[in-house]
Amino acid sequence: MQYLNEIKNKHITVLGLGVTGLGIVRFLLSHGLTPKVVDSRNTPPGIDWLTQHAAHLTTHFGDLDHAELLASEMIIISPGLSLTLPAVAAAMAAGVEVIGDVELFARLNTKPVVAVTGSNGKSTVVTLAYEVLKTAGYKVALGGNIGTAVLDLLNDDVDVYVLELSSFQLDTTTSLQPMSATVLNISEDHLDRYSSYQAYIDSKLTIYNNAALVVTNADDQATHSTLTPQLSFGATEGDYSLGEYNGQLHFMLHGEALLPVATMAVVGTHNYLNALAVMALLSPFNITKAHYQTALSQFNGLAHRCQLVAEQSGVKYFNDSKATNVGATIAAIDSLASSEKQLIVIAGGDAKGADLTPLIPYLQRSVKALICFGKDANALMALSDSSHLTNNMNEAVALAKQLSAPGNIVLLAPACASIDMYNNYMQRGEHFVQCVLQAQP
Known part of the structure; x- marks a missing residue:
C-alpha cells in the first residue's frame, strides 16, 4: 500500500457517489485519505452514509460545472460517468489525472x-x-x-x-x-x-x-x-x-x-x-x-442466465434477463432452439442505440412468436412477422402462456437494458419468474 502514502497529500476528488463511488470513499478514509466527494445529483444515493460517517468531507452535489474539478490533482471517477462529460473532459485537458477504482x-x-x-x-x-x-x-x-x-x-x-x-x-x-x-x-x-x-x-x-x-x-x-x-x-x-x-x-x-x-x-x-x-x-x-x-x-450456471424457471403443461420457461444486448439474445436462442419453431421469445426494454437487425435470421429460423414490450418494443416488432405488442411483463407472460403448446419453450431474452422499466436486469428477471409462477390465465 506504499502508493497510498505517495498520494496522501494530493487533492483527490471522488466523482460519483453510487455503489462504486461510496466504496472508493470508504477505502480512502480507511487509509487516512480525505477526498472531496462530487456528484451531479443533488441527493445522490450514498448521501445518508456520508452524512452519518464522514460529515467532515468537502462535498459538492449538483451541476458539475460548479464542482471546481480543475482544482483536483486526481479524480477517481465512477464507471457510470463518461469521460466525455464537459467538466471531466476540461479537467483532463488541464492535466488532471482521471482514474477509476480498478486503476x-x-x-x-x-x-x-x-x-x-x-x-x-x-x-x-x-x-x-x-x-x-x-x-x-x-x-x-x-x-x-x-x-x-x-x-x-x-x-x-x-x-x-x-x-x-x-x-x-x-x-x-x-x-x-x-x-x-x-x-x-x-x-x-x-x-x-x-x-x-x-x-x-x-x-x-x-x-x-x-x-x-x-x-x-x-x-x-x-x-x-x-x-x-x-x-x-x-x-x-x-x-x-x-x-x-x-x-x-x-x-x-x-x-x-x-x-x-x-x-x-x-x-x-x-x-x-x-x-x-x-x-x-x-x-x-x-x-x-x-x-x-x-x-x-x-457448476449450475447463474441466476437470470438461461435459468429454467418452471415447466407448466409441457411448456418450459427460461429466464435470461441478463441478455441485455443482441449478442446475448442470439446465444440464448441458439442454445435452446430445436429443428422446429418451438421458441416463444419475450424481448424489450432500452436497446441503447444498438442495431437489432442481426436478430432477424434467428427469429425467422427458430422463433414461433416474438412478444415485445418496453421502450424499444416497436423496433423489435419490426423484426418478425410473428411479433406481438404488449404493455408490460404481466401481459407478455400471459400472452406467452396463451400462445404456447406442449413442447414449446418460453424464453425471456430481452436484447435490451432494463432501465426503462426496472432498476436492473435482476429485478426484471424476478418479475418474469413471479409472472410465470402465478396461476395460469
Missing part, C-alpha cells in the same frame, strides 16, 4: 489477476474460473463488475484475483497487468456511450495491454490482437476447441481430448465455449483434469 486497485495489487471482458458471458466465465481455482486449492477472490468492488478485495488474503471488467472500467484503467486476459466476444452494446462501434471494440481490447497471456475467441475476429503470447478458444478452431472423441463431444486442446462436455452440469454451446475460455485463462495455473471435472459437474 487504483492495479497500482496497489501485487497478486496475479485473471481479467475478463466481453459483451456476453463475462459473469459466467469469471464465476466458473473462480470455482475451478477454488477446487484446485487456490485462495481466490472474485469481483469487479460482479459482486464485490475491487478495492474491497484488497483486504482479503488471496492467491489470485478473478475480475470481470466492463468497457467503462477499462476506459480508466492503464496499469493492470493480468496473468491472463480475454475479450470473450464483442457485439453492439453501449452505443449510447461510445462514438462508434469501433470505439466500443477498442475499449474492450485495452484489457490485453500488459497481459502476460492474451486469450482470444477464434470465432470472433473483433477479439483478436497482435499482442503475444496468445491462446485461443472456439467451437471448431482455436487451441481450445470442441471435437468428437470416441463418439462423444469433448473439450479439446490442440486436438487432444481433455474431458467430455457431458461433464458440465449446464448445457448449450455457449456454456461449452465459456468452459473453453476458462481453461485457456487458467492455463498458467496448476489445475488438473480432476479439478475441472469436479468444478464443471457442480
Whole structure:
C-alpha cells in the first residue's frame, strides 16, 4: 500500500457517489485519505452514509460545472460517468489525472489477476474460473463488475484475483497487468456511450495491454490482437476447441481430448465455449483434469442466465434477463432452439442505440412468436412477422402462456437494458419468474 502514502497529500476528488463511488470513499478514509466527494445529483444515493460517517468531507452535489474539478490533482471517477462529460473532459485537458477504482486497485495489487471482458458471458466465465481455482486449492477472490468492488478485495488474503471488467472500467484503467486476459466476444452494446462501434471494440481490447497471456475467441475476429503470447478458444478452431472423441463431444486442446462436455452440469454451446475460455485463462495455473471435472459437474450456471424457471403443461420457461444486448439474445436462442419453431421469445426494454437487425435470421429460423414490450418494443416488432405488442411483463407472460403448446419453450431474452422499466436486469428477471409462477390465465 506504499502508493497510498505517495498520494496522501494530493487533492483527490471522488466523482460519483453510487455503489462504486461510496466504496472508493470508504477505502480512502480507511487509509487516512480525505477526498472531496462530487456528484451531479443533488441527493445522490450514498448521501445518508456520508452524512452519518464522514460529515467532515468537502462535498459538492449538483451541476458539475460548479464542482471546481480543475482544482483536483486526481479524480477517481465512477464507471457510470463518461469521460466525455464537459467538466471531466476540461479537467483532463488541464492535466488532471482521471482514474477509476480498478486503476487504483492495479497500482496497489501485487497478486496475479485473471481479467475478463466481453459483451456476453463475462459473469459466467469469471464465476466458473473462480470455482475451478477454488477446487484446485487456490485462495481466490472474485469481483469487479460482479459482486464485490475491487478495492474491497484488497483486504482479503488471496492467491489470485478473478475480475470481470466492463468497457467503462477499462476506459480508466492503464496499469493492470493480468496473468491472463480475454475479450470473450464483442457485439453492439453501449452505443449510447461510445462514438462508434469501433470505439466500443477498442475499449474492450485495452484489457490485453500488459497481459502476460492474451486469450482470444477464434470465432470472433473483433477479439483478436497482435499482442503475444496468445491462446485461443472456439467451437471448431482455436487451441481450445470442441471435437468428437470416441463418439462423444469433448473439450479439446490442440486436438487432444481433455474431458467430455457431458461433464458440465449446464448445457448449450455457449456454456461449452465459456468452459473453453476458462481453461485457456487458467492455463498458467496448476489445475488438473480432476479439478475441472469436479468444478464443471457442480457448476449450475447463474441466476437470470438461461435459468429454467418452471415447466407448466409441457411448456418450459427460461429466464435470461441478463441478455441485455443482441449478442446475448442470439446465444440464448441458439442454445435452446430445436429443428422446429418451438421458441416463444419475450424481448424489450432500452436497446441503447444498438442495431437489432442481426436478430432477424434467428427469429425467422427458430422463433414461433416474438412478444415485445418496453421502450424499444416497436423496433423489435419490426423484426418478425410473428411479433406481438404488449404493455408490460404481466401481459407478455400471459400472452406467452396463451400462445404456447406442449413442447414449446418460453424464453425471456430481452436484447435490451432494463432501465426503462426496472432498476436492473435482476429485478426484471424476478418479475418474469413471479409472472410465470402465478396461476395460469
